[in-house]
Structures are given as structure tokens and as C-alpha cells.
Amino acid sequence: MLNDKKDDIFLSRWINGELSAEELREFQSHPEYEYYVKIMAGADALDLKDYDVEKELETIKSKRSHKKIKKSGSVIKLWPYVAAAASIAIILGLFLFNSNQSYTANYGEQLAVTLPDGSEMILNAKSEASFNEDNWQENRTVTLEGEAFFKVKKGSKFTVTTKNGEVSVLGTQFNVQSQNTYFEVACFEGKVSVAHNTSKEILTAGKAYRNLGNDAPEAWTFEAQEPSWITKTSSFRSVPIKYVFKELQEQYDLQIDAKGIDQSVIYTGTFPNDNIEVALTTVFSTLGIEYSLTKDGKTVVLEK
Secondary structure (H helix, E strand, O other), rough: OOHHHHHHHHHHHHOOOOOOOOHHHHHOOOOHHHHHHHHHHHOOOOOOOOOOOHHHHHHHHHOOOOOOOOOOOHHOOOOOHHHHHHHHHHHHHHHOOOOOEEEEEOOOOOEEEEOOOOOOOEEEOOHHHHHEEEOOOOOEEEEEEEEEEEEEEOOOEEEEEOOOEEEEEOOOOEEEEEOOEEEEEEEEEEEEEEEEEEEEEEEEEEEEEEEEOOOOOEEEEEOOOHHHHHHHHEEEEEHHHHHHHHHHHHHHHOOOOOOOOOOOOOEEEEEEEOEEEEEEEHHHHOOOOOOOOOOOOOOOEEOO
């Protein structure tokens, strides 16, 4: 980073437009040039109001008429520059020292992220995750909203926190889904610890845990080597159809008009994440529900 007195003078000359054409070209090739451009853009966007010196002096005189006020315009007029300098410092601090990394998968998207220690995280559609990069070695923690598959390198404790519960491991492969009151964890390799409300479960490879909010927690075993959505197939095991509808919406960027439909009906089955016609037909034919798609292809209307 530019930091000595010469650099400060150089930056001052750049801000004031005093660099020669050669100096400007050299500065623009510097790897940190873009940082300073963004900082100045933020400073330029600040709304620095004019300071009415005469009005403020009259206010002071009226409140403290028994004292002599010496007008010092040069000091007061420094205010906009002090404010600008402080604002630039704040922008610089936010820009350079915010080490929180956030990732969001779009509709129908899978987003693969390599974590600082080489562990892997794959986000399912419309899922969000964040972590602090600076203290990662001491605190391997990911905050998740949605669904993600993790391949964790062995090392210190690795934790996934969600609003429904927490999953902790040392090195393993597992899937976490947390949306609204839906919370599900499946262990594909190694061992994971799942904390949900006041309960705690230990899952080994081939075991899964789920809590749908109001119902009692469920546990079961499976043989798959990875979650089905990794290979573009959404699968469901005895879940209310409202969760199936939500997954359809997130995979295909749809709205489902399900007025009058009992969304507590239980569904077991799958649908592809790369063929909307097959997906809709598969789900709604299984449920015995007629449907139509609006002309813009964005809304599914269900008929009782």
C-alpha cells in the first residue's frame, strides 16, 4: 500500500489533477490504482453541505452576547475538508478491512466455493453463505441460509451455523439444508455433530437427521454417495408439498399459484433441475393436480 510521505504528496497531486501525463500513466498501471479510484468515487458521492459561517456566528453571538467572539473564518471553513478526509478514511477502512466473504447462488444455479483451507462448499439454488476470511484458521465457521454440500479438510473444528441449528465436524462430507423451519443434515463421510434447539445428534456416514419445525425429529439411513441435487435432481422423502413447490420455484425461477391447494400433503419423489416440462409433469401428475403455465412461463397455476 502507498504509505510514505512521498506517496502522500503523490496522492495529493493526483487528487488535485496535478500529475503529468507520464506520472498518471505510471500510476494507472499500479496494482492499487483501482482501490484509490473507488475510494475517491465514494468520497465524491458524499453530500457535504455548505457551512454558513455568518449564520453560525450570529447564533453564537445571540446565545453568548456577554462574551467576545473572534471571527476565525479560516478555521470554520476547514470543516468540509475535515469531513471529506474523515469520510475517505471511513470508506478506506470499510473497503480494505471488511474480510467477510458472502456468496449467493441464483435461481437454478449451483455455486462452488473453495474455502480458505481448501475445503469445498457447493451452494444449491437460491442459497446464501458467508464466512470471515481473516480468522479462518482459528474459526472455521460458515453461516448458511438454504442448502449446501460440504467437503471439509481435516483440521480444527468446522462449523455451519443456521437459524435452525448448528453442524460441527473436523473433516468430512455432509449436506445441510435450512429454510424457514426446515432443517436437514445428511452425513456422507466421517462424522458430524448436529445441535438443534436443546437436542444434539451424532451422525456417521449414511445417516441423516431432519426436523420440520412442529413435528418430532426424524432419523434415517441412506446409501447415496452425494446429495442428488449435485447431479441436477431434486429428491424428497416424505415432506409436505410446500417444500417441493419451493424447490421448483428456486430451480426454475417460477411462482406457483397454489390457492386452495392443501400444501400439507406428503410427497416422496424426484424431479430434474434442467427440464421444466418434465419437472412440472412429474410432480403434479404424481399429486393428481392439473396445472397450467402462464404465457411468460413465470407462473404455474394449479387447479383443484
